[in-house]
Every structure is written in C-alpha cells, then in structure tokens.
Amino acid sequence: MTDGEYTIADEIVARARIHARKVLDERELPVDRDALEWTVSERARRRAGACRWHPDRETATIVLARRAYGEYDWPEFAAVVRHELVHAWEFQQFGESGHGPRFRDRAAALDAPRHCRSFSEPRYVLRCRDEDCEWRAKRHRASKPVKAPDRYRCGVCGGSYEVEHVASGRTWATASGYGGAKAALGAEW
Numbered sequence: 425m426t427d428g429e430y431t432i433a434d435e436i437v438a439r440a441r442i443h444a445r446k447v448l449d450e451r452e453l454p455v456d457r458d459a460l461e462w463t464v465s466e467r468a469r470r471r472a473g474a475c476r477w478h479p480d481r482e483t484a485t486i487v488l489a490r491r492a493y494g495e496y497d498w499p500e501f502a503a504v505v506r507h508e509l510v511h512a513w514e515f516q517q518f519g520e521s522g523h524g525p526r527f528r529d530r531a532a533a534l535d536a537p538r539h540c541r542s543f544s545e546p547r548y549v550l551r552c553r554d555e556d557c558e559w560r561a562k563r564h565r566a567s568k569p570v571k572a573p574d575r576y577r578c579g580v581c582g583g584s585y586e587v588e589h590v591a592s593g594r595t596w597a598t599a600s601g602y603g604g605a606k607a608a609l610g611a612e613w
C-alpha cells in the first residue's frame with residue numbers, strides 16, 4: 425500500500441486470501457499459509473494465475489493477474505485462486521508441481537479447473553442477434569447465460585443473443601442448442 429491508498433491489487437489479494445482461508449478450511453487441503461505469499465501481476469496477459477516455488481525459503485508465491493480480475497466474474501477468478509492453491513500445496517508437500525493425476529484429484533476436491541486457461545482468448549462470445557446492436561460479451565466458462573441464452577437478454581437492447589464457442593465456431597441461441605453443440609463436439613469441447 426502506498427500512502428494508505430487501497431489499490432486494486434490490495435483488493436485482489438484481500439479477496440483471494442479470504443477465499444483461500446474458507447476453501448482450505450472447508451475442503452481440508454493442508455496448505456501452510458505461513459509459507460504462502462500473494463502478489464498481483466499488472467502485466468500478465470495470458471495466464472490468470474501462476475504459482476512460484478522458492479525452495480531456499482520453502483515458500484510458495486501465488487501470482488494473480490490484474491487483467492483477469494477485471495475480465496472474469498468473481499466465481500471464475502475464485503476458481504483460478506483454487507487452482508493455484510493446489511499448486512502451492514504440491515510445492516509445499518513435494519517441492520514440485522504439475523498437472524498430473526495428483527493435481528487432478530486435489531483440484532477436483534477443490535472444484536478447481538485442472539488447466540489454467542488463457543484469459544486473453546475467451547472460450548465463449550455472446551453476441552446480440554439484432555444487427556443494429558453492437559453488444560458483445562466474453563465468457564471463460566459455461567455460465568448460465570452461455571448454457572441457456574434463451575433465458576437471458578442482450579445487455580444493451582434487451583433483445584435475444586447467440587453464443588459462439590470460439591474454438592469451433594459453433595453457435596447456439598437456446599439451451600437445447602447448447603446441449604447439441606456440446607454433444608457434437610464431444611472431446612473437442
């Protein structure tokens with residue numbers, strides 16, 4: 425903090441710490457919080473989070489991207505925090521960390537994604553169907569507006585919108601359309 429100013433970085437760290445405390449207590453992941461540091465990257469463009477291990481101090485540092493905090497909804501960002509906590513746990517327990525079976529099991533127990541997705545490229549784009557309306561929204565996870573666009577409205581004109589799965593280019597505008605696209609893509613989803 426500088427001059428008592430409460431920055432976005434302070435806010436990110438404060439929220440992440442509170443979330444971490446709650447999750448670690450509830451899900452019983454024995455992360456040593458005295459050997460855990462938090463920092464915010466102002467520059468990271470690709471990864472929403474990272475975890476660095478300092479073997480000399482036996483301390484893990486979780487790095488959270490300010491840009492991701494701005495782009496993600498809190499539940500998405502909180503999932504990144506949980507993902508990085510699993511890395512911190514592995515580092516503290518084993519001195520190394522990856523995305524193998526051990527990571528997968530712990531991540532599942534924490535309801536965290538196994539892979540850190542890049543946040544510059546959204547997974548889904550919501551687009552108003554009215555050609556005079558410019559409304560667009562990016563989503564990184566299959567939130568309710570992604571799964572059931574027929575139950576929600578364009579954020580500007582109140583009209584209907586469609587969702588595009590960016591990697592495949594498939595689009596849908598209804599909950600059943602979402603189900604069909606997901607089934608058709610299978611493993612490529």
Ligand SMILES: [Zn+2]
Pocket residue numbers: 507511523538539540
């Ligand atoms: Zn990771």
Ligand SMILES: [Zn+2]
Pocket residue numbers: 552553554557558559578579580581582583
């Ligand atoms: Zn619209």
